[in-house]
Amino acid sequence: MPSHKAKTLFFKLLAMMPNKLGYFIYHKIQEKSFKNIESRITANQNSYTVLKKILRKNNIELIDANLVEIGSGWFPIMPYFFKINEKVDTIFTFDINKHYSNKRIRAVHDSFGITDYDLFISNGFRLPSFIKYFPKQNIINAKLPKNIKLYYSRFVLEHVEPNDIEKIHKKLFKEMSSKSAIIHLISPSDHRAYSDSSLSYYDFLKYSKAEWNRIQTKFDYHNRLRLPQYLEIFTKVGFKIAFLEYDKVQTDSHKYKEFKKLTIHQDYKQFSEEEILAGSINILLLKP
Numbered sequence: 001m002p003s004h005k006a007k008t009l010f011f012k013l014l015a016m017m018p019n020k021l022g023y024f025i026y027h028k029i030q031e032k033s034f035k036n037i038e039s040r041i042t043a044n045q046n047s048y049t050v051l052k053k054i055l056r057k058n059n060i061e062l063i064d065a066n067l068v069e070i071g072s073g074w075f076p077i078m079p080y081f082f083k084i085n086e087k088v089d090t091i092f093t094f095d096i097n098k099h100y101s102n103k104r105i106r107a108v109h110d111s112f113g114i115t116d117y118d119l120f121i122s123n124g125f126r127l128p129s130f131i132k133y134f135p136k137q138n139i140i141n142a143k144l145p146k147n148i149k150l151y152y153s154r155f156v157l158e159h160v161e162p163n164d165i166e167k168i169h170k171k172l173f174k175e176m177s178s179k180s181a182i183i184h185l186i187s188p189s190d191h192r193a194y195s196d197s198s199l200s201y202y203d204f205l206k207y208s209k210a211e212w213n214r215i216q217t218k219f220d221y222h223n224r225l226r227l228p229q230y231l232e233i234f235t236k237v238g239f240k241i242a243f244l245e246y247d248k249v250q251t252d253s254h255k256y257k258e259f260k261k262l263t264i265h266q267d268y269k270q271f272s273e274e275e276i277l278a279g280s281i282n283i284l285l286l287k288p
């Protein structure tokens with residue numbers, strides 16, 4: 001059985017279990033992939049390089065600023081990059097789940113080899129004082145701190161339902177000052193292809209909504225939104241797209257040839273090839 005099918009089957013079984021048990025097993029399995037922290041730090045460093053480029057190009061200065069991170073994930077890596085390189089004040093990081101652990105926080109802390117930041121207990125987590133962690137909080141309903149210069153997310157929005165993406169942005173639009181900014185790094189490709197090279201990065205676009213909903217679960221939800229759909233949500237809320245970049249696929253590449261073998265579902269026929277293929281979307285939103 002191809003590995004993506006085995007994984008889907010496994011997630012399906014987990015999703016049938018009581019919520020607590022399903023998540024317990026999911027966490028245990030995820031932990032296996034946490035062994036190689038250095039590769040995670042390298043991946044986050046690459047994202048930080050992208051964020052830095054966007055900040056510099058748009059004259060956004062973060063010294064002593066406060067930041068909100070949407071979707072903390074499993075490791076507090078990006079906050080360390082912002083603290084060390086941008087000299088920010090505090091990062092308030094929110095997650096609908098509670099994925100941090102003291103073991104993983106310690107591992108990140110040690111990897112960065114910092115001696116000037118101590119770890120303090122806050123909400124049961126030993127974190128440096130520049131990171132304020134708010135687990136089990138949907139950003140849509142969370143009480144966000146005031147005086148935030150930058151709201152950012154890394155590989156979060158593709159896992160959020162379109163209606164909720166709109167709600168998040170309506171909230172941010174209402175609460176943020178006109179001097180603050182939002183940056184999202186979005187990965188719109190089929191995540192199953194990362195661990196199964198037999199799949200195209202666009203494989204999931206061959207399914208109807210109902211078919212895809214029968215395949216995915218709460219553990220691997222992906223909204224499959226294409227670039228124009230994200231742009232429509234952001235502009236509808238009122239944001240100005242101040243910076244946008246995305247990967248384009250060369251027609252002589254293996255990725256393109258694999259894509260061409262697919263029969264893309266009717267739902268995506270309204271988009272051009274470039275819009276469908278747009279990968280690694282990096283976007284800066286400002287209040288006009």
Ligand SMILES: C[S@@+](CC[C@H](N)C(=O)[O-])C[C@H]1O[C@@H](n2cnc3c(N)ncnc32)[C@H](O)[C@@H]1O
Pocket residue numbers: 070071072073074075094095096097099137138139140153154155156159160164
């Ligand atoms: C794929 S992970 C990415 C985590 C981290 N940003 C990273 O780069 O490793 C997406 C995270 O977003 C969180 N998330 C999804 N929807 C959310 C919401 N509405 N509010 C807060 N966090 C959310 C998930 O719980 C998950 O931890």
